[in-house]
Amino acid sequence: MRKSHSVRLVLLGTASVALTACGDSGAPPKDARFFPTVKECSAVYGDASCEDAKAAAEKKQAAEAPRFTRKEQCEAEFGVGNCETRQTAEGGSFFMPLLMGYMMGNMMGGNRFAQPVYRGPNDTAVMPNQGKLFNVGRFDGAGAGTRPAFRPATQIAEVSRGGFGSTAQKYDNTSGG
Amino acid sequence: MERQLVTPRPDWRAHVERELGFAFHTIGGAPYWDETACYRFTAAEIDQIEDATNELEQMALALVERVVTTGDAAYERLRIPRIAWSAIEGSWNAGEKNLYGRFDLAYGGNGPPKLLEYNADTPTALFEAAVVQWDWLQALWPERDQFNSIHERLIEAWKSFGINEPIYFAAVKDHVEDNGTVEYLRDTAVQAGLTTERIAIEHIGWDGERFRDLDNRPIGVLFKLYPWEWLVGEPFGAHLLTGVAKVIEPAWKMVLSNKAALALLWEMAPGHPNLLPAFLEPDRIEGRVVRKPIYSREGANVQVLDGTRLVAETEGGYGAEGYVYQAYVAMPEFSGNYPVIGSWVIASQAAGIGIREDATAITRDTSRFIPHYFE
Numbered sequence: 225m226r227k228s229h230s231v232r233l234v235l236l237g238t239a240s241v242a243l244t245a246c247g248d249s250g251a252p253p254k255d256a257r258f259f260p261t262v263k264e265c266s267a268v269y270g271d272a273s274c275e276d277a278k279a280a281a282e283k284k285q286a287a288e289a290p291r292f293t294r295k296e297q298c299e300a301e302f303g304v305g306n307c308e309t310r311q312t313a314e315g316g317s318f319f320m321p322l323l324m325g326y327m328m329g330n331m332m333g334g335n336r337f338a339q340p341v342y343r344g345p346n347d348t349a350v351m352p353n354q355g356k357l358f359n360v361g362r363f364d365g366a367g368a369g370t371r372p373a374f375r376p377a378t379q380i381a382e383v384s385r386g387g388f389g390s391t392a393q394k395y396d397n398t399s400g401g
Numbered sequence: 402m403e404r405q406l407v408t409p410r411p412d413w414r415a416h417v418e419r420e421l422g423f424a425f426h427t428i429g430g431a432p433y434w435d436e437t438a439c440y441r442f443t444a445a446e447i448d449q450i451e452d453a454t455n456e457l458e459q460m461a462l463a464l465v466e467r468v469v470t471t472g473d474a475a476y477e478r479l480r481i482p483r484i485a486w487s488a489i490e491g492s493w494n495a496g497e498k499n500l501y502g503r504f505d506l507a508y509g510g511n512g513p514p515k516l517l518e519y520n521a522d523t524p525t526a527l528f529e530a531a532v533v534q535w536d537w538l539q540a541l542w543p544e545r546d547q548f549n550s551i552h553e554r555l556i557e558a559w560k561s562f563g564i565n566e567p568i569y570f571a572a573v574k575d576h577v578e579d580n581g582t583v584e585y586l587r588d589t590a591v592q593a594g595l596t597t598e599r600i601a602i603e604h605i606g607w608d609g610e611r612f613r614d615l616d617n618r619p620i621g622v623l624f625k626l627y628p629w630e631w632l633v634g635e636p637f638g639a640h641l642l643t644g645v646a647k648v649i650e651p652a653w654k655m656v657l658s659n660k661a662a663l664a665l666l667w668e669m670a671p672g673h674p675n676l677l678p679a680f681l682e683p684d685r686i687e688g689r690v691v692r693k694p695i696y697s698r699e700g701a702n703v704q705v706l707d708g709t710r711l712v713a714e715t716e717g718g719y720g721a722e723g724y725v726y727q728a729y730v731a732m733p734e735f736s737g738n739y740p741v742i743g744s745w746v747i748a749s750q751a752a753g754i755g756i757r758e759d760a761t762a763i764t765r766d767t768s769r770f771i772p773h774y775f776e
Contacts, residue, residue, distance in 0.1 A: 226447070227547040231535050235588040236422030300591045348616065359616045377616065387637030389603035392573045392627065395718055
């Protein structure tokens, strides 16, 4: 045989996700902070608001987090050890990213912003919103059993962008041939 | 080699979308993946294509060696900008590995395959060849064979790169086909045990010392589905040429990814059965000649000339760097269709074919992908 014995795909053909930077629409408000538990949140927002935010984050994870039939598919997207298993109503099981806590802040107009935060590849803190994933920080010291410390994303250097891609715009077509 | 009509699987659209994640089977409302037909080859024909492909790849590698040894004069003939010369030489002398390439061959089952051109830097139609046609054959005739071990070869090739940091896979933002191809390659890299990241080519950052991703993490290894000749002409091009990041394909592919290389191949191996006569000057070929821009994509700006008479032409915005003149070869025709064999090399070894078919003799980005098998 000169054809492949098997062709298996681990990323394609499933709900695949793309990382998007903060700054696009859907990014958390400026004052948003990460809270791993209600206890740490309540000093800022009070018990009731924090319970609401936690419940909203859990609900959002259950309803919208990408689901994978195999653990390795999930780990290919979110990193090894960053997925948890859940049961479907029918008794089957699937994998989804692990909930680490939530981002909470105040939106324009006075509404509260609350979104779940997962742990992604390379210990990134990943927040979904509006169909995109945002890198909101990083988890340090990710040992089993100990809660990793959250480090918010900051500009670590002045970086210029847009230095590649202009020729494709000029020709307005594919790069491949 | 013959063209057979086949009944498409009734649910093929939903199937390829859901099971394979194949998002661009239809482009601009027109079919791109076309399973109303297929090509049947004999084993001897496949052997002929495989042998020709391996021989062409060895000639291509010999040409790079020759160009690097010759130096300035050769780069000038290839219209490669001076800024890139030392990066080409450095990457070649360091033995930087290459992943893939696609030879486009004129072949109809009689006579040797003839090289039309070599897509050495940014070949596409990879996912269709490696996965979609394989899946099609498994569904219809699992006992039959296909010249296609592309998928397995890609996974093996990634392992041989010896990369132990994240590879950033980059393509033009929002380009569906290019991102589909890149996502497929990333899939094979993940299966090879590598760590991968995605970034749009437009989002790559530069902090004065290193390339940075959107999270400002350094980019150490970059897979780019974006032509080298474009990169070197853009604002960050000079940074890339310093070698601060490892790039796949390597810089030496610039020697092969421009069509002037066709003339240098002919010069190196005149009369080779798998080559067509090709020159950098007009008037060297008697009879019909095909004029191709040295840098172009997807069959743009090609002219077929008979003496000074224009026989056929495609549009586009290319040609500023000059042209290569290649002897015209009558493309094999099957019931009004003109197939071109895209013959893949993975890590410089022949690994399979994908066929694109057009209703005209110049294959363009509107051509359809047709599956194949052999027995």
